[in-house]
Each structure stands twice: as C-alpha cells, then as structure tokens.
Amino acid sequence: MQPVSTIHYLVLSAALLLIGTVGVLTRRNIVIILMSIELILNAVNINLIAFSHALHQVTGQVFAIFVITDAVAEAAVGLGILIALFRNRETLQADEIDLLKW
C-alpha cells in the first residue's frame, strides 16, 4: 500500500475547500452556511499541519492553533448575531432575510 504523503493531505484539503465553498454558495440555512465556513477553515488547518510536518517545523502548527481560535470566535459572534436575528425575524433561511436588497 502506498504510504500517506504530503500530497494526499493537500488533495484532502483542496476537496474540503471545494465542499465548503459549494456549501456556502448553495445552502440557504444560515447554520449550515456557518458550518461550511468551518469546513473551509479546517481545510486551511490541514494544509498548515501537512506543510508543518513536511518541513519539520512548528510554525505551521502554531498558525493552525490561531486559526482554530479564530474559527471559534467567529462562530461565537456568528451565533450571537443569529440569535438576535432569529428573535426579530423567526427565520433561519438566508433568502428570507431580504429587508436590505442584496
């Protein structure tokens, strides 16, 4: 069996990026859009850690920890805004939130 190399991780990461992008562009539920954004950030993490491993460095892993922290902060703020929105509008569908024209 072929050993797992850096290129495998990069392909996985590119696939995650693609899935996340398609998710953001096609799904209408805001929670699922937020989850798709998390997928994109996880693609970034896999990239960073794969490079970090290949280069025998720790920098990439440190960067990944910062990206994880940022993803959490973004999700917290996002869900907070979502709750405020839901209290006023009672909907989670992105295409029903249309007071301001896109």
Added chain:
Amino acid sequence: MSTFYTATDHFSILPAIMLALFGCSILLFDAFDAFFFGGARQRRWQLLFVVMAEIGAGVGLVKQTLYLAAGGPNGLPLDGFHGTILVNHFSIFFNWIFLVAALIVAVVSYQYLETAGEHHGEYYGLILFAQCGMYFLATGTDLITLFIGLELMALSFYVMVGFLRTEQRSNEAAMKYLLLGAFSTGFLAYGFSVLYGIAGSTKLSEIAAAVAERSPWDPVVILALVTASVGLLFKISAVPFHMWAPDAYEGAPTTVTAYLSVGSTAASMAFLLRMFMGPLVSARAAWEPLLAVVAVMTLTLGNLAAINQTNIKRLLAYSSISHAGYMLLGLVAGNDTGINGILVYLLVYTFMNLGAFIVIIALRRQNIIGEDLDDFAGLMHRSPGYAVLMLVFLLSLAGIPPTAGFLGKYYIFLALVQTGHYGLAVIGVLYAAVAIYYYFKIVRSMFMRDEEQAAPLATSTGVRLAVTVAGALTLGIGIYPEPFIRFAGAALVR
C-alpha cells in the same frame, strides 16, 4: 524583561497596548458600573477612557516617530517579536489615520447612541479593539500577526454593525457581513497556508524571497495569489466581492458606518499594500492585469449603481466602492507616485467621508432616521452650516478643486499617465464625471428644494466640533497640501 519580551518589543507595540488596556478597562468598569449603580448609568467616563486611550496611543506614535528620526535619514527599522512587527513611517502614517477616525467616531457616537436607545459601554471598547486590530494590520510583517490583526478588527466590526439589537435591518446587515466576511477570510487563510508551504516560513520577507525564485505563472503561486486576493479585495469592497458593503453600510448604526468606511478601508489598504508590494511583488506580471480588471469593474459598478440610490448611506457605500477602485488604480500603476497617491487618497478620504457621515448622524432625531434623500430637502434653510459643510465634503468626494479630494485623484491619474496606462486614466476621469451627477443630487436636494421640517438640527457640541474639524481639514489639505503630501511621502520609505 526576558528575551521573549524585550524593551524593543514593548516599544514596537506600545500604542496597541494602550488601546487594548483601555478597551478592557471599559468592559470591566462597565460591569462594575451596572453592579453599583443599577439603572442610573453615566456614559461620559467611557468617552473619557477612549480619549485617554487615544492620547496614550498618540504619545506612543510620537515616541516611535522620534525614535525613527534619531535612527538616521531613512530610519533604522524598529522591529519587535523576532521580526513579526515592523514599525516604520508607513505604519505610523496609517496609525494616525486610524487614531483620528476612532476618536472622531467615538465623539459623535455619544448623542447618536443615546437617541437610538442602545448606549452600552461595550461599544467604546469595541472601537478600541478594532483599532488595535488595525494597528497590527499596519505593522505586522508576519502572516500570523496579520491574520490575527485582521480578525480582531473584523470581529469587532461584526458586533458593532449589529449593535442595534432590536432593529431588524441592523441584525440583517451584521449577519450578511459576518457570513461573507468569514467566507472571504477562509479563502485568505487558505492563501496564507499555501504561501507558508511555498516558503516554509510565515515571515513576509522570507516569503518574498521564495516567491521571487518561482515564475509568476507557477500554478502554486497563482493559487496562493488568487485565494489571498479574494480575502484582500473583499475587505476593501472591490467588485466582485462588494456585495456586503451597501447592506452593511445601510443597516449599521451610522457612526459605525463612518468608522467602517474609513478605518476598515484604510487598514485593509495598508494590509493590501503590504502583501502586494511585499511577498507578492515578484509575481507582478500575474496580478497587475488581474487588479486592472478588478479596478475597472469596481469603478463601473460603484459609480453606476450609486446613480439610482435614494438612501444616502447606500449611495455613499457605492461611492466608497468606487473610491476603492481609484485606489486600486494607484496600485496598478505601482510606481512611487502611485503608492504615494494611494496614501494621499486615503488621508483625504478619511476626512471627507467621515465628514459626510457626521452630517447624516446630525440629521438623526427621535423618530427620524434622517438617511433618505428627502431628509436632506431644504437643509440650507434649516441649518446653513451643515449644508455648506456637506457641500464641501461632496465636492471633495467628487474630486473638484480646491478641495482635498482633487489632490487624491490627481496623484492617481498622474501615476497612471507616468506608467503609460492611458486607457485606465481615461476611464477613471470619465467615471469621476459620473460621480459628480449623483453627488449633486444631494446638493440639489439641500439647496433647491423646500424644507419638509422647519426646525434646525439640534446637535451636541461633540458633533459640531467633529464636523468642523473634518471640514477644516478637507478644505485645508486642498488649499495648502504641502505638509500633508510630505507626511504621506515620508511613509513611502519602507
């Protein structure tokens, strides 16, 4: 002081420490304020904290300037944290812009938030945290520092845009801004991860060396360039990543709109310049045509979409998009005049755009939103002072001499002609003519129409002071530009 945190490190982030410290203090004291006094809250001391933070940051910036001046004619580099922070005239120039923007916005916010009934201490804390993020965007020379700075600024802005909790438009604007912002940040981070893979380092200088070894058309370089550009262009609201700007501008509290349009744009422009003139400079052959196309699309959409707007905040949002297009043209030209043009443009843009938004803030009353074209009807008869100042800001936004806006456009066009981009210069001038049309729709409403309400505007001293300062600088830079141009020119020494 250990080797992990030396005196130089401390000095290189002194203004940011001041901002973060006072920002945290505001949050802490706000909690105790509620604990001790219950309902009766005093907000004035929070404003005082912001002023003290800005004084602290300003003193830090002056100290850094003096340090650089003593280091020699070009200034010794003042770098901290093993080369992840670099303080130079470029960063100091931008930090003065952020400082002025944050201070003016904090001063005019007081009355606006009282009227809106959402006056909370966190607001002032968020202004300072956002400015802290901007500081790291202007000084950072490492991908991690820049990424964290960008997110600190962006997260603060997401919350501030949605600050009117009970108003649906504000919720909606914040949600759209967050979804699109987080999406673009994901792409930016992906681009960063590829850059890290190329160079094996997160330092901009080492990435620049690694990218220079490769061809500009190397697919990996193109991948990093395109994904990073998505994030960078989103932040300055360039087409096709502009969709958030009109919605966020319209839905946000007007004070936040002012801060967003000035502070966020300036910081993102500093970030963009750092990236394109730093690590990506050797891939110029690949990004110059890309940016030229983006700039022309930005100018086209920004100016044409603004024509039909009746909401002034939305109109100014589209005009901000077109201003971003002009600044991008300076980067396409790419010579010293062009980069200097961007800096001058940003400086004058700060004052004229802030001023225009402050006039909208002054129109906000109980029950009157004051952001529709009709609300400006007959402003000349109601409050001649505000009407004349608004005229100055609009003339400047349109780029008509002797106001400051002319100066910004002049340098951009000069740079385009110097580098032989005649076609782009012609397009830019034509769209400047289109812009005059929609700016003068507001002027016509103010001067030619009869007023719908007779009462003059009742505004606080802070608002009057802020609008006067913005007006004086908009005219002042236009009439006597010499010191300001020299200030921006010194920032070029990188």
